[in-house]
Amino acid sequence: MPAVTQSRGHYYVPQPSPYPIMLSGAIFLIAMGAVLEVNALKAGPWSLLLGGLLFVYVLFHWFGKVVGESEGGRYHTWEDRSFRMGMVWFILSEVAFFGGLFGVLFYERNISVVSLASLSRTFTPYPGFTAAWPSAGPLGKPFSAVAPWGIPALNTLILLSSGITVTWAHWGLKTGRRGAAIAGLAFTVALGLVFLGFQAHEFYEAYTKLGLTLASGVYGATFFLLTGFHGLHVTIGVIMLSVILARCIKGHFKPDQHFAFEAVSWYWHFVDVVWLLLFVFVYWL
Amino acid sequence: MNAAHAHEAHHDELPRGITRWLFTTNHKDIGRLYIGFSVIMFLVGGILAMLIRTELLRPTLLFPPEIYNQIITVHGLVMVFAAVMPATTGLANYLIPMMIGAPDMALPRLNNWGFWLLPPAAVLLVMPFFLMLFGIGNGAIDTGWTMYAPLSVQGGIGVDFAIFAIYLMGASSLLSSINVIVTIFNMRAPGMTMMKLPIFVWSWLITAFLLIAVFPPLVAGVTMLFADRHFGTHFFNAAGGGDPVLWEHLFWFFGHPEVYILLLPTAGILPHILSTFARKPIYGYKAQVYSFWAIGALSVVVWAHHMFTSGMPVPAQLYFMYATMAISIPVAVLFYCWFATIWQGSMTFETPMLFALGYIVLFGVGGLTGLVLSDAVADQQYHNSYFLVAHFHYALFGGPVMGIIAATYFYLPKITGRMYSETLGKWHFWQTLVGFNLTFIPQFFLGIAGMPRRIPDYALQFAHLNMLSSIGAYILGSAQLLLVYNLIQVMRGVGKKATTQVWEGAQGLEFTLSSPPPYHSFDTQPVIQ
Numbered sequence: 001m002p003a004v005t006q007s008r009g010h011y012y013v014p015q016p017s018p019y020p021i022m023l024s025g026a027i028f029l030i031a032m033g034a035v036l037e038v039n040a041l042k043a044g045p046w047s048l049l050l051g052g053l054l055f056v057y058v059l060f061h062w063f064g065k066v067v068g069e070s071e072g073g074r075y076h077t078w079e080d081r082s083f084r085m086g087m088v089w090f091i092l093s094e095v096a097f098f099g100g101l102f103g104v105l106f107y108e109r110n111i112s113v114v115s116l117a118s119l120s121r122t123f124t125p126y127p128g129f130t131a132a133w134p135s136a137g138p139l140g141k142p143f144s145a146v147a148p149w150g151i152p153a154l155n156t157l158i159l160l161s162s163g164i165t166v167t168w169a170h171w172g173l174k175t176g177r178r179g180a181a182i183a184g185l186a187f188t189v190a191l192g193l194v195f196l197g198f199q200a201h202e203f204y205e206a207y208t209k210l211g212l213t214l215a216s217g218v219y220g221a222t223f224f225l226l227t228g229f230h231g232l233h234v235t236i237g238v239i240m241l242s243v244i245l246a247r248c249i250k251g252h253f254k255p256d257q258h259f260a261f262e263a264v265s266w267y268w269h270f271v272d273v274v275w276l277l278l279f280v281f282v283y284w285l
Numbered sequence: 286m287n288a289a290h291a292h293e294a295h296h297d298e299l300p301r302g303i304t305r306w307l308f309t310t311n312h313k314d315i316g317r318l319y320i321g322f323s324v325i326m327f328l329v330g331g332i333l334a335m336l337i338r339t340e341l342l343r344p345t346l347l348f349p350p351e352i353y354n355q356i357i358t359v360h361g362l363v364m365v366f367a368a369v370m371p372a373t374t375g376l377a378n379y380l381i382p383m384m385i386g387a388p389d390m391a392l393p394r395l396n397n398w399g400f401w402l403l404p405p406a407a408v409l410l411v412m413p414f415f416l417m418l419f420g421i422g423n424g425a426i427d428t429g430w431t432m433y434a435p436l437s438v439q440g441g442i443g444v445d446f447a448i449f450a451i452y453l454m455g456a457s458s459l460l461s462s463i464n465v466i467v468t469i470f471n472m473r474a475p476g477m478t479m480m481k482l483p484i485f486v487w488s489w490l491i492t493a494f495l496l497i498a499v500f501p502p503l504v505a506g507v508t509m510l511f512a513d514r515h516f517g518t519h520f521f522n523a524a525g526g527g528d529p530v531l532w533e534h535l536f537w538f539f540g541h542p543e544v545y546i547l548l549l550p551t552a553g554i555l556p557h558i559l560s561t562f563a564r565k566p567i568y569g570y571k572a573q574v575y576s577f578w579a580i581g582a583l584s585v586v587v588w589a590h591h592m593f594t595s596g597m598p599v600p601a602q603l604y605f606m607y608a609t610m611a612i613s614i615p616v617a618v619l620f621y622c623w624f625a626t627i628w629q630g631s632m633t634f635e636t637p638m639l640f641a642l643g644y645i646v647l648f649g650v651g652g653l654t655g656l657v658l659s660d661a662v663a664d665q666q667y668h669n670s671y672f673l674v675a676h677f678h679y680a681l682f683g684g685p686v687m688g689i690i691a692a693t694y695f696y697l698p699k700i701t702g703r704m705y706s707e708t709l710g711k712w713h714f715w716q717t718l719v720g721f722n723l724t725f726i727p728q729f730f731l732g733i734a735g736m737p738r739r740i741p742d743y744a745l746q747f748a749h750l751n752m753l754s755s756i757g758a759y760i761l762g763s764a765q766l767l768l769v770y771n772l773i774q775v776m777r778g779v780g781k782k783a784t785t786q787v788w789e790g791a792q793g794l795e796f797t798l799s800s801p802p803p804y805h806s807f808d809t810q811p812v813i814q
Contacts, residue, residue: 011472027402089497090463093463096498
C-alpha cells in the first residue's frame, strides 16, 4: 500500500484489560450505596465506601497503565488523533450538560416564575405572589443573593489568571523550558485551590448569613445546582492538573507529544468559560 | 518483520475462557456482548409486556394497581434503554470497523467499559422488584417511563434506583457515541471518503451526535429530580417558584430525539438489506444522508409536541406542530428512496428481506398516525389514550425492532459462519406480523373510543377489543421464541456453512471477509478505489 504513511500502518489496540469492568463494578456499588443511603438503609454507607475505594484504586491503575503505554512509545500520530477527538467530543457533551442547566435557569427566570405570578387572582393559590428575580417562590423563605462584585468578581479574576498561567505552562513545555512549564502548572493549581476555597467560604456564608440554601426556593436551588456542578468540575480539573504537574516534574511529555497536558488544559479552559457565563447570568444580571 | 508485527502475531491468539468476554478490547466481542445482552433484556421486557396484556385481557384486576404501574414503567424503560439501544450499539460495534476498513474501534478499552456499564444499570432498574419481596421499599419505579413530576418526586425507592440506572446508561451511551464518532472520523481506510461511507455508518454518526447533544440534559434533569426528592429543592414545585412542566421539557428534550436515536441506525441498515435482495444498488445515497442530517437537526427542536395538553401559549403550540410535521418531509424522502431501491429489482424474499419490507409497512403506519398526533388540536382528543400507545408501538416496534430483527438475520451468517433455518425465520416473520397487527390495530380503535393508557382496569365496552389485543400479544410474544431457538441453533453450529458473500447480492467490505470474519478484521487496511 504505497499511499499509507508509516503512522497509519499499525494502530495500537490494547490487550484485554480488567479495569473497565472493575470500574463499572465500583460505579454500581456507589450507585446502590447512594440509593440506600438517601433512603436511610443501613448498607448504604458500606456500599458507598467500598465502591469509592474500588473507584480510586481502578482509576489509579488504569491511568497508570495508560501513562506507562504513552511513555513507552506505544502511541503515535494516529492514536494521538483519536485521543484528541475523543476529548473534544467529551467536552462537547459537557457543553450539552451545562447548556441544559442554563436552559433551566432561563426557563425559571423568564417563564415559570413570570407565569406563576400572572395567573388569575381568582384561581391561583398564591394571589399575593409577584414575579421577581431572584425569587424564593410563593411559599419560600426570604433570602439575599450573593453580591456579585465581592468574592465572585475576585474569583472571576482568579480563574481568568489561571487560564493565562496554564497557557504559559504550555508554551514552556512546547519550547523545552521545563521550569516554566512546572511553575505555570503550579500557579494554575494554586489559583484553582484558592478559587475553591473562596467558593467554599461563599457557600458557608450563603447558608449561615444570607439564608440562601438549597431549600430556599427556585433561585437557591438553581444557584447551588449551577455553582455546585461548576465547583465539582473545578475540583476534578485541579486533581487532573496536579497529576500533570507531577508528571512534568518526573520528566514526562515531549515538546511535540503531550496529549494529556493539552486535554487537561482544554478542560480547564472550558471550566473557565462556564464560570464567565455563571458570573454574568447567575451573580450579575 | 518489525516489532509491531511480532506484537500483532501474539495478539492474534484467540483469548479463552470467561475473561475473554469480561476484559475484551475487541470490537467484535463487544458487539456480540451488546447483542446478547439486548436479546436477554428483550425477553425480560417481553415477559413484562405479556403481564400487561394478561392484566388487560379481561376487565378485572389481577395485580394491585401499583404493581401494574411498575410493570408498565419497567417494560418501557427496559425496552428503550436495555433492549433496543444496546442492539443498535452492538451492530455499530460489530459492523462499523469492518465496513470502513478500520483495525478496531478507536478507543477499545472505553468501548468495553461502555458495555459493562449496562448490566449494572439493568440490575438497578429491576432490583427493587426483588427488594420488595424482602420487605425493602415498595417496588420498582411506577411513574411511567416519562417520570413526570410531581409523581416521580413523591414516588418510592424505585425512582431512586431508576435515576441511577439512567446515570449509568447515559455514561454508556456517551462512551459508545464518542467511540463511534472518533472511529468514523479517524479510522477510515485510505480512500474511504465520507461520501463513500456505507449508509449504516452515516446513520450511526448522526445518532451519536444526537446522543451527545441530548443525553447530558437528561442527566441534569434526573439530578434535579433527585435533589427535589431528597435535598429539599423546588425545581418542579410551584410553591418554591419551580414548575412541574420544566421536568416535561427536560425529559422530552431528550425523549423526542431518543425516538430518532432508536430509529436512525435501523433506517441506515435497511437500504443495505433492500438493495441486497432486490439486487440493485442503493437508490438516492446522498438524499438519504442529507435526510439523516435533516431528521437529526429537526428532532432536537420539536420536543414539546409531547406536551400539547400540558399548557403552552398558542404560538408555541403552533410552532411545535408545524416543526413536527416538517420532519415528515425527510422521512418521506427515506421512504421514497427505499421504494426506488426495490423498484423493478429481481427480488427474493429471504427472512431479512421480509422483515425489511415489514419495517416499511409498519413504520409507515407509525409515521402516518404520528402526523395525526402532531396536530395540536386533534391531540387534545388522542393524548394519553390507547391511540398513542398503538402509534408509538408501530413507530418503535414497527421501525427499530423490525429493523434490528432484519439486521440480525441479515448478518447472523456473517457473524457465526452458519446459515439459520429459513423456514423458522419465515414462520417467525409471519407470526410476528399477524401478532403485532392483532395487538395494536384494536388499540387505535380503543384510543379513539376514549380508553386511557396506564390504567389497569377499563369499562365494559372496551372488553372485546382488549381481548383481541391480548390474544395478538400472545401470538407476537411466542413468535419471538422462534428467533431465540434459531439463534441458539446457529450458535451451536447447526446449519449450512455460510459463504464469504453470504447473500448473492451483498455488497460492502464486511462481505469480503470470511464468515465468520477473523478475530482482527484487517491486518493492513484495504484501499478503497
